[in-house]
Amino acid sequence: MRLRRPSVTKATSFALVCLAGLMLDTAWPAAMVLKNVTLIDGTGAAPVRGAALVIDGGRVSWVGPLDRLQAPAGAQSIDLTGKYVIPGLIDAHVHLGLVHGLTQDVHFYTKDLVQQQLGVYAAYGITSVLVLGTDPDLIFDIRAAQRRAPATSTRVFTAGQGLVYKGSYGGVAGLNGRVASAADARAAVDAQAAKGVDVIKFWVDDEFGSLPLRMPPDVSQAIIDAAHHHQLRAIAHVFYLDDARTLVQQGVDALAHAVRDKPVDQSFIDAMKLHQTWQLAETLSREASFTYSTLPFLKDAFFTRAIAPSTLEILSSSKYAQERAAAPHFAR
Secondary structure (H helix, E strand, O other), X not given: OEOOOOOHHHHHHOOOEEHHHHOOOOOOOOEEEEEEEEEOOOOOOOOEXXXXXXXXXXEEEEEEEHHHOOOOOOOEEEEOOOOEEEOOEEEEEEOOOOEEOOEEOHHHOOHHHHHHHHHHXXXXXXXXXXXXXXXXXXXXXXXXXXXXXOXXXXXXXXXXXXXXXXXXXXXXXXXXXXXXXXXXXXXXXXHHHHHOOOEEEEEOXXXXXXXXXXXXXXXXXXXXXXXXXXXXXXXXXXXXXXXXXXXXHHOOOEEOOOOOOOOOOHHHHHHHHHHOOEEOOOOHHHHHHHHOOOOOOOOOHHHHOOOOHHHHHHHHOHHHHHHHHOOOOOOO
């Protein structure tokens, strides 16, 4: 794990201190000791109180109880009494570089905006993200630059441009093309694989029935098979239980949302276990926008420290709340 030198003020002011959240723009000293933390190591073991970490040359070289600490000569020490250190978190369902304020547009996508957003993830302790199908090809340059050098920001993995069936829901206007047949789908997977994507993403949805079509099973099967031919995992955006059942039987590797039209049953859970299908993280902000007319955490300092004041003002306004409550599918 490659780190950068923290600001003492920031490192000691957060209720939660994640290693990635200590990354700023200046180089680490030769050695640093974080002392008196409560360490949660991610193994399921009980938290270790009064723990210490030695960071040597930007890497964690030792972790353990404070009474066993042998600090390197000349190491800088930071006392984090009352704070917690946890492993870096992973967000396996994000969309980078597309939103400025509350507006989404592919033209916002720049290297600078992507890097700025990766910095926000890092500040919240997220060391890796997976972008699911909404990246222009610029992402491959950004990823390549990260992999040529020791990591100094949140690592990015990408599905490139995910696959959308013509007439159905998915993707971003001006970025994601449309496939109309199984042959189209196989060719599109081949194209993404040639770019070096980490996974293949596709959408099976009709946006609450407002669009005429959903991706048919022969097309989704073609995508899954083509992905596996390239030794890539296939990840499907789903909404409906019936679609999710079909996809699991077809061998999809992961579902990028929970089923949202009805409760799942035991037979579906058993099928996921049988086929080793996993459930990826939700895009929680999207689900929250369906659930709340006014978000419940707008005054939480953990949230507000990373959001533009102008965006917060909009989110907090009665006009915005009324518009959300009047959205066509809000009641559902």
